[in-house]
Amino acid sequence: MSRRYEDLTGPEIAEAIKPSSILLLPIGAIEQHGPHLPMSVDTVIAEEVATAVVAACGEELDVWQLPTLSISKSNEHAWSPGTLYLSPETMLAVLRDIGRSIATTAAQRLVLLNGHGGNTTHLGTALRELRLAHGLKTFLMHPSLPPAYGGTSTEEELGMGIHGGLNETSVFMYLRPDEVDLSGAERKVPERLAENTHVKFGGSVSFGWLSNDFDPDGYIGDPTGASAELGKQLFDNAVAKLAEAMVEISTFDFGR
Amino acid sequence: MSRRYEDLTGPEIAEAIKPSSILLLPIGAIEQHGPHLPMSVDTVIAEEVATAVVAACGEELDVWQLPTLSISKSNEHAWSPGTLYLSPETMLAVLRDIGRSIATTAAQRLVLLNGHGGNTTHLGTALRELRLAHGLKTFLMHPSLPPAYGGTSTEEELGMGIHGGLNETSVFMYLRPDEVDLSGAERKVPERLAENTHVKFGGSVSFGWLSNDFDPDGYIGDPTGASAELGKQLFDNAVAKLAEAMVEISTFDFGR
């Protein structure tokens, strides 16, 4: 049986979506990822991970997968012709509208599964907005936590495989082997940042950046050693970890 | 070779997208369609038709298919729990953002392929906004023109197969045979409207309506006789007609 929300009919929504149901919204992006990866990377990964998570625990935890939001707040790539991006105001309006729509069902839990690091803070803000407006329990998860927000990356990349780096490239190679071309890819690591103690990705001081601030090619990390094998491993780990998190989400209460 | 826009890399956009290119944006909806059809109908149809049109003429006419916008202005179904909808303000903001993004490429033609009748007027408004803001040549097409905007429907339905009626149901049966359940479907035709000369779908006076204004079940038309065969015929005709229209679009000039 399908666990895609949109495969339900209107009347079925009223029965299938229960207070115990978890709605899962994958959020991707259509944005430049350097010369080695297509614009679709974040959308593909968000959707594939979501699908795998739902396959793993959807029945057990009553999870319903919403249609992937493929265009989001990618304005760090505004300099790159063709990147499709929403302003933060538009993005918040879309999320408010979706939250308002979901609040008409019986579901009480909404999980944002975000494949695009550039959305992280804004989705964090939206979590509270939707909780405040509708009483929804809202959650934000990532296929892998962006290094800028507490995640890790390889030592080789000095922990800065932020965008189009080893891990992301590998995962995408696993998912879409034919769509990766490493021939033009290089190591693009902002070494200078690594000298900082505070002002760096994941440091105590965060900073505003555009993807071409570091290098005109607009990717950050070292995809040269990427492989589908590593990708599979990362993907499987991510799915396992997120499925585990979904268990916590399914019973999450504020403890009050 | 893929004709999906998002399968291009950032650098490829700069080469592949040319002044002659046509960008095709399918627009669907996630909204109730009665007890016989899933919420995904408009999105599936918009995306499948777009894909078929691109298969038919994409190479020849240099068409690139953008990711489908699956959630749109479906507020005529706001009464139906679970319908996902944007307000007109949000929808216009999304379209402005996409237009602003596309305007950074070399493309000069943007085609909205709209699968949801409820978007028709608002997309009509957006056509001008994007032309004015960015000089884009903008077009709006439908898999089949909604009866409320000049399209036709069966005589049985008194021309009012607006939403979940014979044609839409048939096309969806062809595309997703397993997702249609006609067992609970009935003829839902607002007979009274047909008595009007002016105030009716496609009449000289249009009117504001919500999908439960006519019947609490929220669909309008008669799906009972729907069949995949009819659906295939309608689908093929639609694709052929739209591919024909794409030729006109590819050379469209204002004649000045």
Next chain:
Amino acid sequence: MSRRYEDLTGPEIAEAIKPSSILLLPIGAIEQHGPHLPMSVDTVIAEEVATAVVAACGEELDVWQLPTLSISKSNEHAWSPGTLYLSPETMLAVLRDIGRSIATTAAQRLVLLNGHGGNTTHLGTALRELRLAHGLKTFLMHPSLPPAYGGTSTEEELGMGIHGGLNETSVFMYLRPDEVDLSGAERKVPERLAENTHVKFGGSVSFGWLSNDFDPDGYIGDPTGASAELGKQLFDNAVAKLAEAMVEISTFDFGR
């Protein structure tokens, strides 16, 4: 007795405006109409037609004429110095505010009588917004349906007397004979469009256009043969047809 809404006092509103009442809002435009017509054309026609319709059936059908909205969404003429225009966002805000105001009366029916083709789609969108927000029954009518939205025009104009063409010029000549100067008027018909099957005014594919896209003079049609006689005939026909439509509106129900 006056049927102008604004001629009522506040306390009279509470008595005179009943559930059966129809509120009629004429919407015009102040925009360039070529060298032969003043900027006021759409406003004058909308107001005069509204007045004549109310004279014909106002008492019988309990119609109240609201003050004409003279400035509206005319941004297809943004290129022409002096055209006064609202953005679609402003226009929708104005209509929402008026709808919210009207919803405080007992009236349940609001008719937009639109003299400016460029408003057509946006008013179509507003019909639903005001129905959804306030439960109003909302209607949109035109003195004559714009060719781009299902209306007709002369064969000479190849059906494209969109703006400042034969019919509009004639009607205005009838209403304001001293304000028309045909001496500089020419035939301005975008012949090339007529070759299209799909992409044309009233075709299955609509397109974004600005009024100087076709010709730098910014009018579309052939006013050269305009006459007050033709104008009177068109005006009288329009009024008769709209009065007929008002009867349908007065008893309009969704049939549920």
Next chain:
Amino acid sequence: MSRRYEDLTGPEIAEAIKPSSILLLPIGAIEQHGPHLPMSVDTVIAEEVATAVVAACGEELDVWQLPTLSISKSNEHAWSPGTLYLSPETMLAVLRDIGRSIATTAAQRLVLLNGHGGNTTHLGTALRELRLAHGLKTFLMHPSLPPAYGGTSTEEELGMGIHGGLNETSVFMYLRPDEVDLSGAERKVPERLAENTHVKFGGSVSFGWLSNDFDPDGYIGDPTGASAELGKQLFDNAVAKLAEAMVEISTFDFGR
């Protein structure tokens, strides 16, 4: 020759509107004015005064009268069913749009002639916005200055003939003798306010009020002695004074 802006054709705008031209925008309101006056009062007065001022000095000073904005920020009467009002956000958006439209002509001076006291502060704010955005020289005048903003009223009314009082009623009687019905009118003066030194209309401390704060009938002043004679005198004085002010406006420079 007409001095109505909208009577010009598009091409005439380019010639007739010169850097020396003054554009005059009458702003009215459609709002309750008690049981003795119709909703149209402010719109009628603004338009009639504007017309008279233009008759008096239009040719000499190159003044062009814009179409009257009849619906404006009347939300102090939101409690009164039928009052048509814009929010301050909508009103400012309309004024910004009009300013942006006017800025495409050669005119450098825009005069707002405001017939509705409730707009006074907001128009004051708009003056600067349009100057800042477009470099326009912007002015705000009133048929008679509202007592709350430095104007006067009769002693009988304790200076508080704010809305529907002696002067306004008289002026309207002069302009539309048939539309005034004093039979139900009473003296409605908030005596208690007059005891204040600071917090009162025109005092050093202003305060937020709705028109039914003082009396459920929603008018403030004493119209009982109103007469067309007084109205004529007030009207003529106002026009003379405004025409005088227009001379100053026509040569106004910041003295820099």
Next chain:
Amino acid sequence: MSRRYEDLTGPEIAEAIKPSSILLLPIGAIEQHGPHLPMSVDTVIAEEVATAVVAACGEELDVWQLPTLSISKSNEHAWSPGTLYLSPETMLAVLRDIGRSIATTAAQRLVLLNGHGGNTTHLGTALRELRLAHGLKTFLMHPSLPPAYGGTSTEEELGMGIHGGLNETSVFMYLRPDEVDLSGAERKVPERLAENTHVKFGGSVSFGWLSNDFDPDGYIGDPTGASAELGKQLFDNAVAKLAEAMVEISTFDFGR
């Protein structure tokens, strides 16, 4: 005991803030004030006057001082690098948000104590918005009424000590003697304006102006004779007058 609102704890708010309480919001500005005064002038004056008023009558009248809003609508100085300013839309949004926050307490009276003349009209508009939205009794007072809004200034300045003139400079000298440097200050009076009968500060016709319209140095008035003595006198007078006004505010009723 502190009369600063922010010195209360959350639970104390519920007890200390009563229906009789008056909340006092000082509003300043950070904007250029010529070469003799720092950018802080309006904020310092608003806060110091508020503090003195609360010291004078806070206990007796149950006044609570809110944190000073230091950045406001100073866009008449947009030309001057470094002036911090909000647009009117942002400023109104801030005031609406504060009003919505305050409306959750038991307080019914909100006083805006405005130190920046450029806010005057916009705050006037906000008074009504907050009254309408939340039923608050709202008031606007100034340390000294701006000449453009009914206040006075010296004869030497021809009544135009609008910004950085004798009085404001003196008051600031009294409050912050070390922060005034009169060495570069000159008399900057737009003499030409004084010739006008109608179009002038405080005249019957108001006008849009930027602070560099009159003089590139951006101040208006004659600070050359400023002294702390005069400042003290003005300050004390202002405080006394405002404390007097606060008494009226504390018992203010609409008299209905």
Next chain:
Amino acid sequence: MSRRYEDLTGPEIAEAIKPSSILLLPIGAIEQHGPHLPMSVDTVIAEEVATAVVAACGEELDVWQLPTLSISKSNEHAWSPGTLYLSPETMLAVLRDIGRSIATTAAQRLVLLNGHGGNTTHLGTALRELRLAHGLKTFLMHPSLPPAYGGTSTEEELGMGIHGGLNETSVFMYLRPDEVDLSGAERKVPERLAENTHVKFGGSVSFGWLSNDFDPDGYIGDPTGASAELGKQLFDNAVAKLAEAMVEISTFDFGR
């Protein structure tokens, strides 16, 4: 010499603010902090820390302290009467306006020093907006990193001294010893959250919460053992660390 931005005159801004200058904007909040702390906590801490940081390194690094933004996005406390809060839309508008104002100076670096955890994500979003809009180098620092965003808290509090806990209370005790009343304070730790591996403060899955979700008293942590001594130590450490970070900020470059 003062390092307060607002103590400069307009002309001094042009000289004193250089490309090397760092502008430091403290951001606080006026929100409930339980029964033991006043509403001012975040504003006081942000301002005091900023002042100390500027005292420590302002001269050397050319830092200028902007006026503290005292009211911000505190809507997790919307349930608590009296909390003053901006919506995210208003907050972003304020930050955009300030960014636009600052961009007129020569400064290229803007540091947000945020005392309110609830702003963290939204300020993170704003960093990019201001960089994109104006090319500013933007930074976000905290007196101490909120546990929900990578910071630490005591073991006793299970790392959840989020709001009004041991550290914050101690720091405030050090700064304002007379304004803390520990008599009613209790340990308020959402033990249940600590059982989670993923969904917890600082976990891989973040969640939307309001401050009364965990406990009706609305604080989170254990202030019972707070002391001014600990506060001093934390404060001094914070200042030292931020001053160190300011050195990095002063030479920060993207390494391109």
